[in-house]
Amino acid sequence: DFKRPIDDHFKDITHFSNGLALSVKPNECIKAIDMDGNVIFEMPEASLMYAFSDGYAVYQDAKTHKYGVIDTEGNIVINAKYDALSEREAGCFVIDGRLIIGKKDPGDNEIKYGLIDMDGNEIIPAKYQDIRYVFGAYSVFRERMKTFSYTKRCGLFGKDGEELYDFDLAVKNAVNFA
Numbered sequence: 001d002f003k004r005p006i007d008d009h010f011k012d013i014t015h016f017s018n019g020l021a022l023s024v025k026p027n028e029c030i031k032a033i034d035m036d037g038n039v040i041f042e043m044p045e046a047s048l049m050y051a052f053s054d055g056y057a058v059y060q061d062a063k064t065h066k067y068g069v070i071d072t073e074g075n076i077v078i079n080a081k082y083d084a085l086s087e088r089e090a091g092c093f094v095i096d097g098r099l100i101i102g103k104k105d106p107g108d109n110e111i112k113y114g115l116i117d118m119d120g121n122e123i124i125p126a127k128y129q130d131i132r133y134v135f136g137a138y139s140v141f142r143e144r145m146k147t148f149s150y151t152k153r154c155g156l157f158g159k160d161g162e163e164l165y166d167f168d169l170a171v172k173n174a175v176n177f178a
Contacts, residue, residue, distance in 0.1 A: 041074030
């Protein structure tokens with residue numbers, strides 16, 4: 001007794017989350033639709049969007065290729081000004097009101113990562129090679145010193161940006177004598 005809830009054809013569509021899916025039909029802009037297929041809002045300025053999670057979705061601006069965040073009503077919450085936004089758990093960009101952002105470092109043209117709150121306030125500056133959310137804290141990768149056995153400069157920050165630990169992690173390269 002399967003009945004298709006929306007009898008329409010899409011070029012691409014996300015799964016439903018927070019009651020919405022993001023969809024694209026051929027030659028149209030990205031649209032947020034409800035479970036009945038009604039258009040809730042359109043995002044003509046977006047070239048890419050990720051599914052909603054906890055009331056927010058990440059979008060990429062079609063002109064600047066920068067990333068920002070919208071809410072389920074189509075309001076821009078974080079302007080598209082970041083070179084990267086990182087998932088912290090599968091499909092989740094915003095957790096506990098925090099967002100991992102990436103900015104290109106003008107010194108080496110590589111993306112460096114940090115943390116902001118949903119008001120855009122910097123919590124951890126975007127100067128780390130990597131940042132991960134681990135059990136309520138943020139682990140950062142500061143730098144790697146290249147030798148046969150290399151050392152990673154690491155750190156651990158709390159959710160409000162306080163540095164909890166600064167440490168070296170020694171890693172020995174595996175050598176295969178086959």
